[in-house]
Amino acid sequence: MGISKSDPIIIVGGGAFGLSTAFHLTRSGFTNISVYEKDDQIPPRYSAANDLNKIVRAEYEDPFYTGLTIKAISEWKTPLFAPHFHQTGFLHCASGDAPQKALDTLSRFRASAESNTQTKPHVIPLNDSNDVRQACWQLDGPLTGWKGYLNRFDGYAHSGNALAAVYRATQAAGVRFYLGQHGAVDEVVYVSTIHGRKSSGIRTKDGKFHPSSLVIVAAGGAVGRLVPELGKKVVAKSWSVAHVHLTDEETSALRGIPVTYARDLGFFFEPDPKTNLLKICPMGGGFINTDSKTGVSHAPDTLEESAFVPEHDEKQMRKLLAHTLPALANRPLVKTSLCWFADTDDSDFIIDYVPGTSDSVLVLSGDSGHGFKMFPIFGSWVLDVLETSQQRNVQWRWKQSDPNESKGNWGGDVSWRLGESKELSEIKPKILSKL
Ligand SMILES: Cc1cc2nc3c(=O)[nH]c(=O)nc-3n(C[C@H](O)[C@H](O)[C@H](O)COP(=O)(O)OP(=O)(O)OC[C@H]3O[C@@H](n4cnc5c(N)ncnc54)[C@H](O)[C@@H]3O)c2cc1C
Structure with missing residues (x-):
């Protein structure tokens, strides 16, 4: 694994994918996680998951997602998530x-x-x-x-309340949250190294630089502003x-x-x-x-x-x-x-490193309007990428943009x-x- 459990990790976006990631990383022993969210509250009003409810249905045209949802539904029935699953x-x-x-x-x-x-x-x-x-x-x-x-x-999940519950749980576990003007991220900052371009952290809209070993971008519909390399793929x-x-x-x-x-x-x-x-x-x-x-x-x-x-x-x-x-x-x-x-045009998620960043920027995107049901388990897939240094699941790999x-x-x-x-x-x- 390229990153150690005490290395500083920045997650951009306190919506569904960002919070689930903070939850799973903390649970597996990562100790230095900061979440940057542009709204001054969680659940954030910009998050697609800031809502009364989202459908949690297991049947998919692609059996791959059916299997995952069945797993997610069993996690929805565990104490942190169960109050929000109906x-x-x-x-x-x-x-x-x-x-x-x-x-x-x-x-x-x-x-x-x-x-x-x-x-x-x-x-x-x-x-x-x-x-x-x-x-x-x-x-x-x-x-x-x-x-x-x-x-x-x-059934369905009360998504706004589920976000709030995981926010409280991760905060209690030591995750730092920067909200509003201190949490709005302007750009991912890069430096040149002998191995190529690498991110050194982020700059928030208030002009401050925040260093990190890894930037995880989970910015929902605003992802293209921070990861322009995605082009028209998202x-x-x-x-x-x-x-x-x-x-x-x-x-x-x-x-x-x-x-x-x-x-x-x-x-x-x-x-x-x-x-x-x-x-x-x-x-x-x-x-x-x-x-x-x-x-x-x-x-x-x-x-x-x-x-x-x-x-x-x-x-x-x-x-x-x-x-x-x-x-x-x-x-x-x-x-x-x-x-x-x-x-995305195939409704598949993207959970992968941005090419040409020396594995210093990981993007969580392409929710395609069906990602919330995976909230209890989404972050475990991010953990898997960190542990194996690659996205093993072909469907979730980076999609090369054609200008x-x-x-x-x-x-x-x-x-x-x-x-x-x-x-x-x-x-x-x-x-x-x-x-
Ligand atoms: C109308 C609608 C219905 C849906 N119904 C379902 C459903 O029934 N079932 C289901 O499973 N899924 C459903 N979804 C999809 C689900 O809401 C998403 O899959 C999920 O919210 C994606 O999570 P995310 O973290 O990628 O994005 P979001 O939850 O949108 O979170 C992104 C966060 O990033 C923050 N952010 C963005 N830019 C910055 C920045 N520069 N600096 C700091 N923070 C930033 C935003 O403020 C936001 O809080 C639906 C979506 C929509 C729009």
């Missing part, structure tokens, strides 16, 4: 209007759930809307043409998120419902009992924010730029509610935002998503465009 089930359907692509994807997910020996006993086929109603009586809408399956092995992308504010009685009536997902309409979760908020996400091809000079998409710098959802997505969320919980279909949508993540590569078809080619990606500038409400 095994409510995953009701996975398509409506009668769903295009063939959505039906095909649903079939692949179902085949995955039914072929794995651990998930199979938990799968209930839902052959029509009556079956869906039997599986979840609270869904009292028409559910026109709905069919699919319910997988009781799955695309900052966002999806809409909105909530309906329920009464206490409505929240109680929906307690324990499964994560309800129609592939062509989007999904929602059981309401959060603390805030009475029911979260909805319409999915789709997502929104990108391409820099016209470089062709690379970056997450916007301010939260204000993402504090809305486009009209089309609002209509789709209302349609989902009209199908399932019609009493909520015309309610105001609150806490609307675009949530940014780091997308001549065109923007590509971000969204349309991804098997598990419907629709094309649009530019943020095309969908921004007029009032925000003037900011």
